[in-house]
Amino acid sequence: MGRKRPTSRDVANLAGVSRTTVSFVLNNVPDVKISPETRQRVLDAARQLDYYPHVSARRLASGRTRTIALVWHRGPDATYRDAFLPGLLQGITRAARHYGYHLLFRPIEPDEPDDAYVELARGRHTDGLILSGPRSDDPSLLELHRDGFPLVLHGRLPGADIPSVDVDNARGAVQAVGHLLALGHKRIGLITNAPPAYTASQQRLEGYRLALESAGIPFDEGLVRYGNFDEESGQEAADSLLDLPEPPTAIFVASDMVAIGSLKAIRDRGLRVPQDIAIVGFDDITAARFITPPLTTIRVPAIGLGWAAGELLIRIVEGDPPRETEVMLETELIVRQSCGAVERSGERR
Amino acid sequence: MGRKRPTSRDVANLAGVSRTTVSFVLNNVPDVKISPETRQRVLDAARQLDYYPHVSARRLASGRTRTIALVWHRGPDATYRDAFLPGLLQGITRAARHYGYHLLFRPIEPDEPDDAYVELARGRHTDGLILSGPRSDDPSLLELHRDGFPLVLHGRLPGADIPSVDVDNARGAVQAVGHLLALGHKRIGLITNAPPAYTASQQRLEGYRLALESAGIPFDEGLVRYGNFDEESGQEAADSLLDLPEPPTAIFVASDMVAIGSLKAIRDRGLRVPQDIAIVGFDDITAARFITPPLTTIRVPAIGLGWAAGELLIRIVEGDPPRETEVMLETELIVRQSCGAVERSGERR
DNA sequence: GCGCGTTACTGACACGTGTTAATCACAGGA
DNA sequence: TCCTGTGATTAACACGTGTCAGTAACGCGC
Numbered sequence: 232m233g234r235k236r237p238t239s240r241d242v243a244n245l246a247g248v249s250r251t252t253v254s255f256v257l258n259n260v261p262d263v264k265i266s267p268e269t270r271q272r273v274l275d276a277a278r279q280l281d282y283y284p285h286v287s288a289r290r291l292a293s294g295r296t297r298t299i300a301l302v303w304h305r306g307p308d309a310t311y312r313d314a315f316l317p318g319l320l321q322g323i324t325r326a327a328r329h330y331g332y333h334l335l336f337r338p339i340e341p342d343e344p345d346d347a348y349v350e351l352a353r354g355r356h357t358d359g360l361i362l363s364g365p366r367s368d369d370p371s372l373l374e375l376h377r378d379g380f381p382l383v384l385h386g387r388l389p390g391a392d393i394p395s396v397d398v399d400n401a402r403g404a405v406q407a408v409g410h411l412l413a414l415g416h417k418r419i420g421l422i423t424n425a426p427p428a429y430t431a432s433q434q435r436l437e438g439y440r441l442a443l444e445s446a447g448i449p450f451d452e453g454l455v456r457y458g459n460f461d462e463e464s465g466q467e468a469a470d471s472l473l474d475l476p477e478p479p480t481a482i483f484v485a486s487d488m489v490a491i492g493s494l495k496a497i498r499d500r501g502l503r504v505p506q507d508i509a510i511v512g513f514d515d516i517t518a519a520r521f522i523t524p525p526l527t528t529i530r531v532p533a534i535g536l537g538w539a540a541g542e543l544l545i546r547i548v549e550g551d552p553p554r555e556t557e558v559m560l561e562t563e564l565i566v567r568q569s570c571g572a573v574e575r576s577g578e579r580r
Numbered sequence: 581m582g583r584k585r586p587t588s589r590d591v592a593n594l595a596g597v598s599r600t601t602v603s604f605v606l607n608n609v610p611d612v613k614i615s616p617e618t619r620q621r622v623l624d625a626a627r628q629l630d631y632y633p634h635v636s637a638r639r640l641a642s643g644r645t646r647t648i649a650l651v652w653h654r655g656p657d658a659t660y661r662d663a664f665l666p667g668l669l670q671g672i673t674r675a676a677r678h679y680g681y682h683l684l685f686r687p688i689e690p691d692e693p694d695d696a697y698v699e700l701a702r703g704r705h706t707d708g709l710i711l712s713g714p715r716s717d718d719p720s721l722l723e724l725h726r727d728g729f730p731l732v733l734h735g736r737l738p739g740a741d742i743p744s745v746d747v748d749n750a751r752g753a754v755q756a757v758g759h760l761l762a763l764g765h766k767r768i769g770l771i772t773n774a775p776p777a778y779t780a781s782q783q784r785l786e787g788y789r790l791a792l793e794s795a796g797i798p799f800d801e802g803l804v805r806y807g808n809f810d811e812e813s814g815q816e817a818a819d820s821l822l823d824l825p826e827p828p829t830a831i832f833v834a835s836d837m838v839a840i841g842s843l844k845a846i847r848d849r850g851l852r853v854p855q856d857i858a859i860v861g862f863d864d865i866t867a868a869r870f871i872t873p874p875l876t877t878i879r880v881p882a883i884g885l886g887w888a889a890g891e892l893l894i895r896i897v898e899g900d901p902p903r904e905t906e907v908m909l910e911t912e913l914i915v916r917q918s919c920g921a922v923e924r925s926g927e928r929r
Numbered sequence: 930g931c932g933c934g935t936t937a938c939t940g941a942c943a944c945g946t947g948t949t950a951a952t953c954a955c956a957g958g959a
Numbered sequence: 960t961c962c963t964g965t966g967a968t969t970a971a972c973a974c975g976t977g978t979c980a981g982t983a984a985c986g987c988g989c
Contacts, residue, residue, distance in 0.1 A: 236704070238945060249969045254947060264966050283702035287645065288945035290636035291974050298684075305670075313666035314866070320665070321654075324687050333705070335647075336685045338673050353632035355585070356682070491870055517663070518867040521840055587975060598939045603977060613936055637975035640944050931989090939982080944975105952969075959962085 237280040246276035253277075257284070299327060299544055300335035300357040302348045304364035308425065308460045311488055312364070314516045315533045319385075322537020323361065330545045332358075346371035352380050358548045361385060361540045383544040385536065387430055387557075394547060394556035396540040400431050403529040403562035404438025404485065407511040410527070410564055411481045412446050414572055416509060419443070420454040420479035422468040422493060424486030424513060427457065435485040435513065454479055458489035465492025473500060481509035481570075487516045487528055494522065494569070505571030515565055525567035535560050586629040595625035602626075606633070648676060648893055649684040649706040651697040653713035657774065657809045660837055661713070663865045664882045668734075671886020672710065679894045681707075695720035701729050707897045710734060710889045732893040734885065736779055736906075743896060743905035745889040749780050752878040752911035753787025753834065756860040759876070759913055760830045761795050763921055765858060768792070769803040769828035771817040771842060773835030773862060776806065784834040784862065803828055807838035814841025822849060830858035830919075836865045836877055843871065843918075854920030864914055874916035884909050 239257075243250040248269060255263050256273040276282075290296050301323060303316070320336070327334050335357055339347050349371045351357050359381030365372060365388050376382055376393050384395040411419050421439045425432040440450045453475070456468035465484060472478055473496065484490035490512035497508055504510055504524055512519060512528035519526040539558045546552055566572050588606075592599040597618060604612050605622040625631075639645050650672060652665070669685070676683050684706055688696050698720045700706050708730030714721060714737050725731055725742050733744040760768050770788045774781040789799045802824070805817035814833060821827055822845065833839035839861035846857055853859055853873055861868060861877035868875040888907045895901055915921050 236702075240945080250946085251948080251969055251971095252967090255968090258947080260948090264968090266967065269967080281702070283699060285640070285945050286703045286705045287636050287639035288974090289947075291634070291640050291976085292945075292947040294947095294974075296636065316669070317662035317665045320685060321687065324685065325689075328689070334685050336669060336673065336683050338670065340674075340677070350632060353585075353630070354635045356635045516866075518870045521867045521871045523872040589975080599976085600939055600978080601937090604938090607977080609978085613938085615937065618937080634975050637944090638977075640946085640974090641976040641978085643944075643977095933987090934985105935987105936985085937983090940980090942979085943977085947973085949972085950970095953967085954965105956965090957963090959960100 236285070237282045239282070239284065241280055242273065242276045242282050245280060246272040248273060294355075296355065296358050297331060298333045298335055298357045299323075299359045299361065299541065299548070300337050300348070300351050302351075302360055302362045303336065303338040304345075304362075304366075305338050305340055306364060308364075311424075311460045311486065311514075314514070315531070315536075318533025319363075319537040319540075322534040322539070323541040324537075325534075326538045326541025326545065330542075330549075332541075332545055345369055349375065359383070359544045361544055381544055381547045383540050383547070385540055389430065394543055394552075396536055396543060396558045397560070398531050398536065398562055399559045400434035401438035401441065403513060403531070404435040404483070405442045406562060406564045407483045407485075407513065407529050408439050408442035409446075410566070410570060410572070411483065411509060411511060412442065412448075414481075414509065414570065416479075416481040417448060418454070418477070418479045418481070419448075420456070420472045420482040422456045422458045422465060422472070422482060422484045422486075422489055424458055424489060425460055432457070432485070439483060439485075458484070458486055460486065461488060462492030462495070465489035466496040467492075469493035469496035473497070473502075479508070481511075483511050483513075485513045487512040487514045487519045487526060490526060490528075490569075491518070491522060494526075504569050509571045510569040512569070519565075520567070524569045527567045527570035527572070528565050530563040530565050532560050532562070585634070586631045588631070588633065590629055591622065591625045591631050594629060595621040597622060643704075645704065645707050646680060647682045647684055647706045648672075648708045648710065648890065648897070649686050649697070649700050651700075651709055651711045652685065652687040653694075653711075653715075654687050654689055655713060657713075660773075660809045660835065660863075663837075663863070664880070664885075667882025668712075668886040668889075671883040671888070672890040673886075674883075675887045675890025675894065679891075679898075681890075681894055694718055698724065708732070708893045710893055730893055730896045732889050732896070734889055738779070743892055743901075745885055745892060745907045746909070747880050747885065747911055748908045749783035750787035750790065752862060752880070753784040753832065754791045755911060755913045756832050756834075756862065756878050757788050757791035758795075759915070759919060759921070760832065760858060760860060761791065761797075763830075763858065763919065765828075765830040766797060767803070767826070767828045767830070768797075769805070769821045769831040771805045771807050771814060771821070771831060771833045771838060773807055773838060774809055781806070781834070788832060788834075807833070807835055809835065810837060811841030811844070814838035815845040816841075818842035818845035822846070822851075828857070830860075832860050832862075834862045836861040836863045836868045836875060839875060839877075839918075840867070840871060843875075853918050858920045859918040861918070868914075869916070873918045876916045876919035876921065877914050879912040879914050881909050881911070 239250050239253045243253045253273055256270050324334050352375055361383050363385040365384045382393055384393055387395055387397050423432045443450055456471055458464045458468055484493050497504055512526045515528045515530035519528050588599050588602045592602045602622055605619050673683050701724050710732050712734040714733045731742055733742055736744055736746050772781045792799055805820055807813045807817055833842050861875045864877045864879035868877050
């Protein structure tokens, strides 16, 4: 075994000053006068001993952890959300690094209680939490927020005015349906990403309705089906739409994963995409570029969401909250081939 | 603002015992006798006050953080590795949760020094580190290991005998090439996943060579090309192989991402997969199932790797290291359509 | 009555840092 | 000579827990 970890006392002894002075120098405490020679002596001593302050001690004394956590609910939509995880993490960790914070990653598995994360907050494990996939019926959540613990939700939670970050699902749906309308389609079906209990599902439906209405086309409930995150549900939903006496000429499938299932259903009937049926997806998962035909879709800015959530949370932690604490990020229409707007080409997005 | 956080002293006062007793009860310290009534009084008091121990204080006193970190080097292969991140994280956090640990996620961005992670170890931020994508020329790494700090590498580092976890790349390549040989191919090309500087690339090449030799086919360097993680490199490499006077009838592309580029090159020449050229990939990324034709490939057990790394590290931290500290996990051959072994069907894997 | 072991509990120190209030040396003005 | 302000430094306390060494009470054998 090597020698023991050096402490700030060791640095102080080596530099011939008090421990307090070491703390002042290493933390660059403002409004404290330290002579340049002393400062240098301390820095030299610290370097010579290869001194790193003990984080736990520092946290205990300062009362701050400089750590935030991402609480990741692993629900029925796990595979769907896993596609966003790398981007979201990258965005959050970038913000964290920018402000000098660390990130704790805490998935909540299905067999755990939903409020397993409160221990992180109550035990002062972290200074704040980003909660992805919050449940509206979670009392601990409201309690934490009432007690002033910094929280940011990924995904809206109607009712409670908790700071949140989300993508503008309704506008994204308007972009998708608007694109199909511009291509001349009048009879456009909808397959949602998820059951109506999910707010994102409601919002995308709302955008679909808005786009149609502003084009003077009446909303027809008979053209709406509900997906359930996976391909199977997309296949069934598309089958159901194609069985209609007068099937749609285009379908907005509000999830790429579901859209992949829909494509299969269409192909199995010998129909061609986009010539017979045009398709626009949502999410822009990695696979969207590679399937046949490449999927026109709505890109969700995962990194941007992560950055926004991280920055918002840290600013709240530091007592400098922005005026607007409900952030909405814009989506982007990615035109590929499944919508019929462009012919096959070498373009690569 | 609500009232202050309760401390163990508050619990002690409410229960009418000493703080020491509270600690004994809540931590279930063995070999300490506490009467059942006292124990219950303490538990009731803790519950009544909604007491959660202060993690930082506990860490300082105990000298242990019960936290491990995943250090994630974001190098030139970032997009390729992002595909594994969710699985790896799930495996690690499962192991962490099983042993009562937390996970810190620490990406190292390209603009940071390679050894930015040492602060985590030296400052006792975590009890141990999992390093993904280690560099052999990193002196801090060897120094940490020499000082007895618990480390586990994801990916081999030849030379230093640091505990590590990796997939058996060579055997995976043998599986892939063996499958092509069994289908009757004699002239099999290789496109690696990465330049030869990457050990995984060397190992997959080695497996390719072994499989051929054990089938009595001499290794021909002229059939080997080096990929570079992305599709472009796969396209170029495949073009180069197809330009040969006697092109191969099958190609083992040791990366699905690279294979996608190769498929494009083949299709652009009007050739069909698998009828004219058979392809087997490596990694089993999500997109592999969805491209046309669905890619036969070698599945890498991301969750298993994560679990193995997490468990190995924690056992080392707890002073109970297994005898074998170099773990190798097996890959799995996933047969789809790009190899020509099965005709188009409804199967879904 | 006294020594002794056992049960149930506590006092006091340690962990390594941040931070406030105080101290000291010293120069300058009256 | 004494008072005062200021620049440089430090003593001392606080943060909330884990844990060792001890103590008080009590039963028991002789």
